[in-house]
Amino acid sequence: MPRSDITVRPWCPFCGQVVGKPRYPENRQVGEFLLGKCECGAVYVSDPTGFSLGAAMVECLVYACNDDWDLTWELIPETDYLTGQVDNYDEITHQVVDKGNLDGRKVKGVLFFVRLHKDIKEIAQRLTAKNSTGEAGHQKGFHPPEIEPERDPKRTKKRADKKTVKKMVEESDIDALVDLLFDDIKTLRFIQRLLYTPDDNLRWQTAHVLGKVCARFATRRPGAVSDLLHRLFVSCSDSASSSWGLLEAIGSILGERPDIFGAFSRHLLKYLEDEANYVQVLWALGTISKNDPALIRSTPFFGLGQFLNHQNAVIRALTVRLFGRIRAGEFQKGMEQLVDDQAEATIYEDGKSIKTTVAAQAEEALRLIKEEGDLQK
Numbered sequence: 236m237p238r239s240d241i242t243v244r245p246w247c248p249f250c251g252q253v254v255g256k257p258r259y260p261e262n263r264q265v266g267e268f269l270l271g272k273c274e275c276g277a278v279y280v281s282d283p284t285g286f287s288l289g290a291a292m293v294e295c296l297v298y299a300c301n302d303d304w305d306l307t308w309e310l311i312p313e314t315d316y317l318t319g320q321v322d323n324y325d326e327i328t329h330q331v332v333d334k335g336n337l338d339g340r341k342v343k344g345v346l347f348f349v350r351l352h353k354d355i356k357e358i359a360q361r362l363t364a365k366n367s368t369g370e371a372g373h374q375k376g377f378h379p380p381e382i383e384p385e386r387d388p389k390r391t392k393k394r395a396d397k398k399t400v401k402k403m404v405e406e407s408d409i410d411a412l413v414d415l416l417f418d419d420i421k422t423l424r425f426i427q428r429l430l431y432t433p434d435d436n437l438r439w440q441t442a443h444v445l446g447k448v449c450a451r452f453a454t455r456r457p458g459a460v461s462d463l464l465h466r467l468f469v470s471c472s473d474s475a476s477s478s479w480g481l482l483e484a485i486g487s488i489l490g491e492r493p494d495i496f497g498a499f500s501r502h503l504l505k506y507l508e509d510e511a512n513y514v515q516v517l518w519a520l521g522t523i524s525k526n527d528p529a530l531i532r533s534t535p536f537f538g539l540g541q542f543l544n545h546q547n548a549v550i551r552a553l554t555v556r557l558f559g560r561i562r563a564g565e566f567q568k569g570m571e572q573l574v575d576d577q578a579e580a581t582i583y584e585d586g587k588s589i590k591t592t593v594a595a596q597a598e599e600a601l602r603l604i605k606e607e608g609d610l611q612k
Contacts, residue, residue: 245331248319248461249350250275250498251468256329257281257346260298268294269326275498277319277350283326285343292318295349313382314352317495319458321346352494377526379494382454383413392418400425404444405437407586412448417455422448423463430480436588438480443586446487453492464488464499471506482512483583486519493527501534517542517553518583524560532561543569548578552596556582559600562607573597 244253250273257269257279268280268291278299282291293307299316300307310316323335324344332342395415400422403412416422426448429441453460464485471481485503489496503519506512517539524531542554543566555573558566576593583589 243331243333245321245324245329245346246465247273247275247277247279247498248321248348248458249273249277249317249495251461251465251502252498254279254346257326270294270298273348275350277348279346279348281324281326281344281346283344285322285345288320288345288347291345291347292349295347299349299351310351313454316349316351317457319348319350319461321348350495377494379492380451380454383417383451386417390418395419395422395425397425397428401429404429404441407440407444409444409447409451412444413451416448416452420459423459427463427467427484430484432479439483439583439588440586442480442483442487443583445484446491449488450491453495457495460488460492461496464496468499468502478512482506482515482519486515486522489519490522490526493523493530497523497527497530500530504534507539513542513545513547513550514553517550517557521553521557521560524557528561531557532563536561536563537565540566540569543573548576548593549580549582551576551578551593552580552582552591555593555596555600559596559603562604564604564608567601567604570597570600574601 246252247254252274254273255271257271260270268282268287270278270280272278278295280291280295280298282288296307296310296316297304300310312318321331322345323332323342324330324346325332325337325342326344328337330337335342393415395418400412400415403415404426412422412426423445426441426445430438430445432438432441449460449463467481467485471478471485482503485499489500493500500520500523503516506516520531520536520539536557539554539557542550545551545554551573555570557563558570573593574597576597578593579590580593580596581588581590582596
């Protein structure tokens with residue numbers, strides 16, 4: 236098939252789900268765009284020509300704010316909302332055309348997405364508090380990285396190459412990788428290629444570095460990170476390709492930015508159908524839970540209880556690590572039975588291998604559950 240004929244259904248840049256065809260609102264007014272809403276909460280508009288993105292963005296923001304224009308103009312980019320877009324969108328057939336040409340017809344449309352960081356009511360309350368006190372409210376719990384500073388558009392951009400990127404990854408030089416990525420998007424590809432290695436330590440370190448780099452890059456370019464996640468999931472599902480490092484990379488990226496990409500987490504559970512993925516999926520779920528336990532608790536995690544009795548000590552250790560982080564008191568009795576399990580297990584935290592025991596992980600999990608219970612009293 237010629238590359239120009241390849242078409243796919245459009246997907247949400249924040250969760251990877253295929254989105255429905257946008258439609259006009261019930262009370263249509265002249266000049267309005269077609270609108271849609273993803274299950275993850277993102278809203279989107281269609282600009283069939285690609286030349287009216289400014290107006291499309293305004294309409295999308297107003298739609299996200301339930302037509303509250305006053306609130307719309309108070310929103311702060313990156314702080315209150317993120318944007319993303321899918322290019323080469325054909326509004327007529329509701330498809331993304333790979334090379335912007337379908338049956339001899341140019342396709343230049345754009346699906347423009349907006350996703351608020353919080354519920355619109357929470358944002359409204361924060362703005363009210365800010366206006367009355369002159370200060371913004373302090374967010375408790377998980378704190379995303381600071382927004383990356385604007386790069387000088389007149390700078391001499393560097394070009395990424397395999398040797399340079401490999402050296403930076405091995406040295407965990409996050410700052411240099413982020414700078415290089417803003418200059419050359421191919422940096423992500425080069426890091427991804429380093430995941431395909433039989434060296435366990437290098438693979439886990441690469442996944443960790445990729446998560447850190449993407450967390451910072453997503454403050455300015457979330458769409459590019461979403462595209463990477465989409466490719467990683469596709470590669471995981473491709474039986475013809477190796478999945479080395481892919482699930483680890485996905486878990487690392489989602490763990491660093493659950494506020495943006497957390498909706499991708501639900502896709503991880505399907506990879507438990509293959510026993511070869513047990514370690515990677517349980518590690519990924521536990522890593523995401525460190526920053527957003529509620530996100531994983533909202534998934535059908537109860538089926539994971541069976542892994543408390545798995546013959547592999549690493550799987551038992553990763554299961555109690557996960558259950559402790561999501562405060563899964565439902566499995567407390569099962570974890571109590573593991574406090575005498577001295578089987579050794581090697582797990583990875585922050586890209587480094589840690590030798591532990593199932594008992595040590597069970598004790599920590601039970602401590603977290605007890606701590607949660609004491610706070611609720």
